[in-house]
Amino acid sequence: MISNTFSPDRQKEEQRKILITNRYISMASYLTERGIQAGIHYDPSFVHNFRIGALQLNGLHPDKMEVISKASMRNKLEYAAQLGANEHIRIVRDRGAVLISFSLPQYLWEAVPINSIGHSRLLNQTIGWTVKRKPIRVNFKKPLETHALIAGSTGSGKTNMMMVLAYGLCTYNETSDVRIVIIDIEKKGQDWHKFKDADHLLSPIATTLEEARTSLRIVNSELNKRISQNYNVPEIFVFVDELAEIMEDTFSQNIIGRIAQMGRSYGIHLALGTQRVVKRILSHPNLENNVTLRLCGKVNSANEAFLATKVAQTGADKLTGGSGEFILKTSQELVHIAAPLVTETDLATLPKGQSPVIIPESHKAKAPSVTYDASAIEPELLSRILTAKQAPTRSDFIRHFRVGQSRARYLLAYRTEFLKKLREQGYEITPIA
Ligand SMILES: Nc1ncnc2c1ncn2[C@@H]1O[C@H](COP(=O)(O)OP(=O)(O)OP(=O)(O)O)[C@@H](O)[C@H]1O
Ligand SMILES: [Mg+2]
Numbered sequence: 001m002i003s004n005t006f007s008p009d010r011q012k013e014e015q016r017k018i019l020i021t022n023r024y025i026s027m028a029s030y031l032t033e034r035g036i037q038a039g040i041h042y043d044p045s046f047v048h049n050f051r052i053g054a055l056q057l058n059g060l061h062p063d064k065m066e067v068i069s070k071a072s073m074r075n076k077l078e079y080a081a082q083l084g085a086n087e088h089i090r091i092v093r094d095r096g097a098v099l100i101s102f103s104l105p106q107y108l109w110e111a112v113p114i115n116s117i118g119h120s121r122l123l124n125q126t127i128g129w130t131v132k133r134k135p136i137r138v139n140f141k142k143p144l145e146t147h148a149l150i151a152g153s154t155g156s157g158k159t160n161m162m163m164v165l166a167y168g169l170c171t172y173n174e175t176s177d178v179r180i181v182i183i184d185i186e187k188k189g190q191d192w193h194k195f196k197d198a199d200h201l202l203s204p205i206a207t208t209l210e211e212a213r214t215s216l217r218i219v220n221s222e223l224n225k226r227i228s229q230n231y232n233v234p235e236i237f238v239f240v241d242e243l244a245e246i247m248e249d250t251f252s253q254n255i256i257g258r259i260a261q262m263g264r265s266y267g268i269h270l271a272l273g274t275q276r277v278v279k280r281i282l283s284h285p286n287l288e289n290n291v292t293l294r295l296c297g298k299v300n301s302a303n304e305a306f307l308a309t310k311v312a313q314t315g316a317d318k319l320t321g322g323s324g325e326f327i328l329k330t331s332q333e334l335v336h337i338a339a340p341l342v343t344e345t346d347l348a349t350l351p352k353g354q355s356p357v358i359i360p361e362s363h364k365a366k367a368p369s370v371t372y373d374a375s376a377i378e379p380e381l382l383s384r385i386l387t388a389k390q391a392p393t394r395s396d397f398i399r400h401f402r403v404g405q406s407r408a409r410y411l412l413a414y415r416t417e418f419l420k421k422l423r424e425q426g427y428e429i430t431p432i433a
Contacts, residue, residue: 202215
């Protein structure tokens with residue numbers, strides 16, 4: 001499901017094919033020598049993952065499957081396929097088959113831009129591909145997939161993965177359906193700067209502990225309001241890029257814990273990135289039990305992989321595909337996936353119309369007042385919306401002015417506000433004809 005906007009590098013594609021085929025042949029002949037030959041399957045589409053290669057063993061007797069799954073067999077297959085000292089294979093059960101996957105060497109990687117992976121819908125977000133190049137989706141509407149943890153050592157692609165989610169949520173949802181909060185103290189929001197003016201932001205990107213506390217306070221009072229009035233929209237996603245630091249702060253820790261525990265019923269979600277995969281942070285009881293969607297990039301040890309996914313032997317410590325390769329644990333499956341890359345060009349298309357930031361009543365005093373900026377509207381549009389006899393409807397905007405939903409809402413709000421101010425001062429615009 002990679003659209004035409006992305007065309008792989010021909011040479012690399014050819015090289016990937018050769019490497020994967022060679023590994024397939026070596027492993028298949030080793031297994032055959034050992035009397036394990038049932039249905040060793042090589043699907044040419046496996047070469048299209050850009051990060052990961054695979055082969056599948058079908059129709060194996062359960063005893064043979066068990067033999068294959070042993071660590072000693074893994075070692076032997078790694079030798080047979082002539083893998084480097086730092087390269088590993090993962091062997092996992094896959095609905096009656098056994099799937100052997102391995103990270104491709106760096107020179108064969110290709111970054112696939114996110115705008116070529118096809119659309120996401122509502123809270124059902126496409127976040128990458130499996131080794132079989134099936135698009136993989138997560139659905140934050142599912143009760144067991146409300147919150148996500150994105151773990152991995154430095155450079156494993158956590159921030160990018162969080163941006164894959166944030167990009168999809170903002171691109172495919174109205175601000176009335178989804179709002180986001182971004183907290184990035186460690187890197188002062190530098191990787192997130194393109195989200196600075198995103199319509200969907202509920203509060204400005206928090207880059208200090210004080211700002212993080214303000215953002216969390218806003219979400220917390222919204223949660224309280226939702227609990228007392230029993231509603232759950234818009235869905236709010238709180239992105240925390242580097243959890244460790246924020247968890248040192250008791251105030252923030254309490255709110256995050258509370259969202260983890262209560263957010264599910266009230267449309268408030270967490271996406272927590274963490275480079276430090278340590279018990280002290282991850283075994284916070286509310287997080288451990290409620291943050292069930294897990295994405296684990298390359299980590300340093302089997303113990304870290306376990307802490308990050310809560311599943312033994314996922315092989316996340318053996319990933320060598322570098323940034324963008326993850327083990328995903330959902331309520332139903334455990335899969336090896338590769339993620340698309342969110343580029344500056346992708347982010348340039350984020351809906352931005354300087355729509356009013358919605359801040360709960362209790363925080364209004366501290367919030368900046370909402371201003372509608374005429375210079376942000378094309379002159380032709382400006383004159384048409386102001387001189388129209390009747391207030392254009394949102395679908396008028398979309399049909400005649402070719403703007404999106406959130407831009408239409410901004411323009412309408414601008415028109416209302418502007419005409420009101422004029423009227424207050426005793427002026428009226430007379431529509432032409
Ligand atoms: N899916 C991907 N495809 C291609 N390149 C990627 C992908 N994900 C990340 N990268 C590249 O790897 C680099 C590191 O990624 P990223 O910043 O997301 O890592 P990180 O885990 O957040 O690192 P840190 O812990 O240092 O913050 C990025 O600059 C990006 O260019
Ligand atoms: Mg990062």
